[in-house]
Amino acid sequence: MDALANLADGFATALTPVNLLFAVVGVLLGTMIGVLPGIGPAMAIALLLPVTYSLEATQAFIMFAGIYYGGMYGGSTTSILLNTPGESASVVTAIEGNQMAKRGRAAQALATAAIGSFIAGTIGTMLVVLLAPSIVGLAVQMGAPDYFAVMVLAFVAVTSVLGASRVRGFCSLLLGLVIGLVGIDQTTGQQRLTFGVPQLADGIDVVVVAVGLFALGEALWVAAHLRHTSAQVIPTGAARMGRADWRRSWGPWLRGTAIGFPFGAVPAGGAEIPTFLSYVLEKRLSKHPEEFGHGAIEGVAGPEATNNASAAGGLVPLLTLGLPVTATAAVLLAAFQQYGIQPGPLLLENEPELVWGLLASLLIGNAILLVLNLPLAPVWAKLLRIPRPYLYAGILFFASIGGYAANGSTVDLVLLLVFGVLGFVMRRYGLPVLPAIIGVILGPRAELQLRRALQISDGELSGLANTWFSISVYAVVALVVLLPVLLRVLQRRQRGAGPGDGTTSEAPERVLHSSSEGRL
Amino acid sequence: MTSSRTADPASAPGRRQGLSELLVPVLLLGIGLAVLVDASGLEEGLGRSGPVGPKAIPYAIGAALVAAALWLAVDVLRGGRGEQESGEDVDLSHGSDWRTLGVLFGALLVNTLLIERVGWPVSGAVLFFGSAYALGSRRVVRDVVLSFALSIGSWYLFVLGLDIELPVGLLNGIL
Numbered sequence: 001m002d003a004l005a006n007l008a009d010g011f012a013t014a015l016t017p018v019n020l021l022f023a024v025v026g027v028l029l030g031t032m033i034g035v036l037p038g039i040g041p042a043m044a045i046a047l048l049l050p051v052t053y054s055l056e057a058t059q060a061f062i063m064f065a066g067i068y069y070g071g072m073y074g075g076s077t078t079s080i081l082l083n084t085p086g087e088s089a090s091v092v093t094a095i096e097g098n099q100m101a102k103r104g105r106a107a108q109a110l111a112t113a114a115i116g117s118f119i120a121g122t123i124g125t126m127l128v129v130l131l132a133p134s135i136v137g138l139a140v141q142m143g144a145p146d147y148f149a150v151m152v153l154a155f156v157a158v159t160s161v162l163g164a165s166r167v168r169g170f171c172s173l174l175l176g177l178v179i180g181l182v183g184i185d186q187t188t189g190q191q192r193l194t195f196g197v198p199q200l201a202d203g204i205d206v207v208v209v210a211v212g213l214f215a216l217g218e219a220l221w222v223a224a225h226l227r228h229t230s231a232q233v234i235p236t237g238a239a240r241m242g243r244a245d246w247r248r249s250w251g252p253w254l255r256g257t258a259i260g261f262p263f264g265a266v267p268a269g270g271a272e273i274p275t276f277l278s279y280v281l282e283k284r285l286s287k288h289p290e291e292f293g294h295g296a297i298e299g300v301a302g303p304e305a306t307n308n309a310s311a312a313g314g315l316v317p318l319l320t321l322g323l324p325v326t327a328t329a330a331v332l333l334a335a336f337q338q339y340g341i342q343p344g345p346l347l348l349e350n351e352p353e354l355v356w357g358l359l360a361s362l363l364i365g366n367a368i369l370l371v372l373n374l375p376l377a378p379v380w381a382k383l384l385r386i387p388r389p390y391l392y393a394g395i396l397f398f399a400s401i402g403g404y405a406a407n408g409s410t411v412d413l414v415l416l417l418v419f420g421v422l423g424f425v426m427r428r429y430g431l432p433v434l435p436a437i438i439g440v441i442l443g444p445r446a447e448l449q450l451r452r453a454l455q456i457s458d459g460e461l462s463g464l465a466n467t468w469f470s471i472s473v474y475a476v477v478a479l480v481v482l483l484p485v486l487l488r489v490l491q492r493r494q495r496g497a498g499p500g501d502g503t504t505s506e507a508p509e510r511v512l513h514s515s516s517e518g519r520l
Numbered sequence: 521m522t523s524s525r526t527a528d529p530a531s532a533p534g535r536r537q538g539l540s541e542l543l544v545p546v547l548l549l550g551i552g553l554a555v556l557v558d559a560s561g562l563e564e565g566l567g568r569s570g571p572v573g574p575k576a577i578p579y580a581i582g583a584a585l586v587a588a589a590l591w592l593a594v595d596v597l598r599g600g601r602g603e604q605e606s607g608e609d610v611d612l613s614h615g616s617d618w619r620t621l622g623v624l625f626g627a628l629l630v631n632t633l634l635i636e637r638v639g640w641p642v643s644g645a646v647l648f649f650g651s652a653y654a655l656g657s658r659r660v661v662r663d664v665v666l667s668f669a670l671s672i673g674s675w676y677l678f679v680l681g682l683d684i685e686l687p688v689g690l691l692n693g694i695l
Contacts, residue, residue: 037608054683082608167595168602171548171588177581178555185562185574192578193558216628218607223655224621227611388609390666393651396624400631400647401640401674405684413632420628428616429544430602447577455570 007129010356014062014364022059023361026066027368033067034074035380036391037082038222041071041311042327043214047395049207049335050402057339058357064335065361068328069121069369072311076113076304077373077380081106081234091272092279093307096292096299101234103295110239110377112249112297113304118370120257120305124312125362127261128319132348132355135320139345144453145464147321149473151446154323156477158435160484165430172431175422176439179204186448199411206334207406209440212416213433214327215399217423219392224424226388233384239377241297249301252282256305263306264313264325271310271326278302312362319343319355323442330437337441338406541601545593552585623654639689644671 013019029051033044045067052060079094080101093113100109142150159169182193183203194200241249256278263274282302283292292299310326317323322344324330336343341351348355373380403416426433450464457463465471559578604612627650634643645667652663675695678684688695 050678050684051682078608165595165600165602167588167591167600171544171585171592174548174581174585174588175551178551178585181555181578181581187570188563188574190562190574192562192574193555195558220621220624221605222607222609223624224616224618225610225612225614226617226620226655227609228656387657389652389655389657392655393648393657394670396628396651397644397648397670397674400628400644401678401686404635404640405678405686408685410632410636413628413635417625417628417632421625424621425544425547427605428602429541430604431544450577451570451572454572459571 003129003133006133006352006356007360009353010358010360011364013058013353013357014360019059019062019357019361020364022055022063023066023365024368026063027070027365027372028066029063030067030070031074031077031369031373031376031380032070032383034071035077035383036074036386037078037384038218038391039395040075040327041068042210042331043218043395044071044074045328045331045335046207046210046214047398047402049211049331049338050398050405052335053338053405057341057351058354060335060339061354061358062361064332065358066365066368068311068332069117069308069362069365071328072308073114073117073369073373074380076117076307077110077377078384080109080113080300081236081381082232082384092275092303093300096279096296096303098234099293099295100297100300101236101295105295105297106234106236107239107377108241108245108297109295109300110236111241111374112245112301114239114370114373115241116249116253116256116301116305117308118366119253120260120307120309121312121366121369122363123257124261124264124309125315125359125366128312128315129359131265131316132320132359135316136345136348139320142345142469143467144449144456145470146467146473148446148449148453148464149470149477150321150323151442151449153473153477153480154325154438154442155435155446156480157325158432158438160480166484168429168431169435172426172433173435173439175426175431176436176441177443178439179209179436180440180443186444187451197411199409203444204415204440205406205412206337206437206440208403208412208415209419210331210334210437211399211402212419213423213426213437214331215395215402216416216420217427217433219395219399220420220424221427223392226392233381236377236381239374245297248297251285252278252298252302253305255281255285256302256307257309260306260309260311261313264310265316266325271307274310275303275306278306315362319347320345322347322445324438327434327437330434330441333441541596542593544602545589545596548585548589548592552582552589555582555585620654624651627651627654635689636687637689639675639691640686641668641671641675641691641695642689644674647671 014023029048030044033039033047034041039047045064048067052063055063076093076097080097097109097113100106155173159173160166178193182200184190184201185192191201259278259281260271260274264271279299279302282298283289286292286296286298288296311328314326314329317325318329318333322333322342324333333343341347341354399416400413403412404410406412423433426436453463457466465474555578559575559582562575564573564575606612627647630650631643631647634646648670649663649667657663672695675686675688678686
């Protein structure tokens with residue numbers, strides 16, 4: 001059990017008083033920012049990036065560990081207590097959780113979400129601890145064609161799994177790839193798409209793109225459509241639940257973990273599908289299916305656990321291959337790159353203290369989250385009443401600090417503005433944001449691996465698929481591309497035959513189809 | 521191919537939305553062409569190693585953008601509509617509020633232009649005040665106090681607490 005010994009070392013790193021303080025601060029900041037309506041975990045991390053600029057890498061990542069789970073938990077609090085439709089990964093939680101809250105069971109909904117998140121996060125992180133070394137063992141044997149194949153898979157997965165429209169996902173990916181092209185070509189030293197601006201020669205900082213698309217774009221979009229009737233916040237006491245709730249929750253927690261983790265670990269596009277699967281599964285298994293849609297606790301427990309387990313699973317490709325599969329992971333990768341750290345198979349070897357410290361901090365942060373958030377729920381609920389002009393002005397304000405502080409240059413503020421407008425346009429016309437950010441991050445690396453692979457094969461295209469690994473990845477790519485087409489054909493045929501399957505719940509399905517990208 | 525048909529193309533607002541929807545393919549086409557033109561200006565031979573030069577990928581991405589623009593245009597013309605993003609504070613029943621957006625954009629622009637001249641404590645306060653005003657806050661005195669408290673507070677936090685440089689500008693010597 002080498003991994004466990006390493007994890008113990010990680011705990012030794014993370015448990016020094018100073019580092020523990022950073023973990024607590026991270027959890028508090030993450031929850032606080034994540035609770036604010038309109039701010040999802042990805043935006044929370046993006047906005048908090050500048051706070052860590054001057055920290056040493058280990059401490060910064062200990063703090064990010066807290067922000068990661070804290071931001072996610074904060075998001076589910078919002079969807080439970082706020083009487084407006086939430087989106088994406090917490091969409092199912094929003095449906096059942098909000099119904100529970102309306103029936104005066106907000107405390108129980110928050111408790112099952114918090115405890116479920118804790119259990120799923122802990123099991124998920126332990127799975128990362130146990131799996132990561134062996135995946136790294138495989139990954140160090142991967143060559144350029146294998147890496148290129150995996151990146152193609154990531155591109156295809158984020159464009160076709162997410163969102164209602166594939167063509168729009170594809171457009172978004174291409175926009176990201178173009179942004180990634182800007183700067184000096186790695187092999188010949190020529191400037192591409194810099195238009196003579198010297199500050200663009202180093203390329204565009206991923207942090208600026210992330211803050212622009214996620215924070216500025218979102219704030220501008222919401223500002224243009226601000227709901228003028230103030231949203232109704234359901235009051236709550238400290239989160240707690242009774243024996244009957246425990247009995248109904250533990251099954252969904254464990255099943256949700258089992259569904260969420262593998263979905264997060266493969267580059268297949270986030271928590272939207274697994275949370276929905278968990279919801280449907282719990283409804284089928286429940287002794288009280290009639291409660292679903294009216295506040296069934298299983299419908300909160302399962303999807304919440306799924307959401308967190310899939311976030312933990314997402315750390316596997318991120319840490320072992322340097323492959324982000326969700327918006328949050330993408331921003332986390334941007335944070336790594338700020339420190340000149342390139343996640344990938346060599347990370348575990350080169351920076352063991354950092355990786356194991358990060359994993360230990362995730363476990364610690366998760367525990368802190370549980371201890372703090374059960375009693376603090378009423379305090380977080382108060383944050384939901386923040387006047388909206390201040391909230392969105394604050395996002396623009398802190399996004400501007402982040403954009404400027406990244407390199408201390410006004411050119412970045414101009415770029416921030418450009419990406420903010422782009423983010424607005426993308427939200428207006430239904431282009432998902434995630435493929436763009438994945439394109440920015442992975443595009444340059446994909447080009448590097450492609451050129452390397454073709455250099456080895458001396459220009460032969462077959463050099464891109466000359467290993468069993470790359471061939472099987474391309475098979476999966478073909479599956480991801482063809483499966484939806486196939487499903488649609490089948491669906492059409494079924495619809496022609498008669499009315500659809502009446503047992504699946506209508507509400508989340510409708511929301512799932514209508515919310516394309518959701519809360520980042 | 522896949523498209524969410526939320527708006528009814530026959531109704532007047534639906535048709536107007538349809539026309540503005542064509543902005544996206546036009547934008548993509550423009551970017552695609554710019555990428556192609558830029559790529560054509562690159563030198564293939566310069567310090568080259570390997571069979572793939574610096575032009576290949578930009579050419580591929582530029583061409584893909586042009587193709588995607590056409591694909592999207594066809595989708596729009598066949599009635600496909602982009603799904604506007606929803607959210608907790610988002611009310612999609614009315615169109616974009618351009619006045620608010622204009623003022624917000626102005627506040628951001630003012631900050632960009634002024635930050636190195638007058639410093640973050642002033643430009644940040646203008647940014648926050650302007651944004652809050654644009655979003656409907658009308659408690660002027662409270663907003664001014666809050667704006668300066670935030671900008672000066674964040675300046676101290678970043679410069680003294682976190683050791684990150686933010687321009688001090690006009691208030692040099694006072695802070």
